Amino acid sequence: MAQAIAEGATKVEDTTVELLRVTGEQIVNGRWKNDEGLEKLNQADAIVFGSPTYMGGVAAQFKAFIDAASEVWFRHGWKDKIAAGFTHSSSPSGDKQGTLLYLATNAGQHGMIWVNVGDLQSFLSGLDDGVNRLGGFLGVMGQSQLDMSGKEPVLDSGDYLTSVRFGERIAEATKRWNK
Template sequence: MSLSSRSVAIVYHSPYGHTEKVAQYIAQGVTQSGMTVHLMQIDAVDWDALDQSDAIVLGCPTYMGSLTSNLKQFMEQSSKRWLARSWQGKLGAAFTNGGGLSGDKLAVLQQINLFAMQHGMLWTGLPMMPTGRSGTDLNRMSSFLGLMTQSDNASAEVTPPSGDLETARYFGEYIVQVLNRITPL
């Protein structure tokens, strides 16, 4: 199996474009590593692409300390795949974006992690040590369960900051590295 025949699916909900921007940077990290990416908004899910992907990465904003109802609906719609164990053994990962520095983003990552575990998926987090707390620093949220990014109350054209976006790109690269370790070519 060649690297280009393997794929990562990234499913996200992004009402204002911030989470979509993060998803695009994760996708850049995946494609930089030579793997195919299926980038899909939550309202246009390609279930066949998900079933055939080697990894599924889920993301949404953090709303009121939880994931969005749109992502929750997606989770519920996956129940036939849960029963059939269709995603068992796939790699799972998650990301979330919010306005606050904390905003209970960890709760969103935990909810997505539990969903992946119920499907029998394998999990990868973000092993990057934080480099600081400014907008140009990598993993400034100090997250290890998955990717956390923060957007100011501004348009997606100017936020999240560059450090968060570079962390997202690294996260995509790392997901490919993990796939290569667990399923070598």
């Protein structure tokens, strides 16, 4: 999903995208530690937060990142920066809304400007392209079937298209906001 959002964002002229991944190896004594990654986020015009939904909330690694970013919060370092979010789980619901609320709440605490999905579910307009098939409006929701064999999950084509369109929307909003 992150790659699809990045693909959409790069469709907007003069937009540069960098994907940053929060990994378990970056967690030191329970805190996320990646000074280079944090500096890249500080310099960005927009941050798109994303986490799998595990047990109705963000992944532990992502929570460690958010906790570490409280240092940025103290100095209002991301205030007025564009923000958006996405999540994915193996269940059609999986309580993904809880994850999106967490992401938006965190952005709000930082004083960031939240961009929502902006697309109705495609079936409401008579289309059958799967755009916003899960009906997420606060951020993009994705779902793939759980495969216990260890194979990489396959992103649904509608979730992919929704993510691409979302990336483009975020880049356009960022461009307007930073005029």
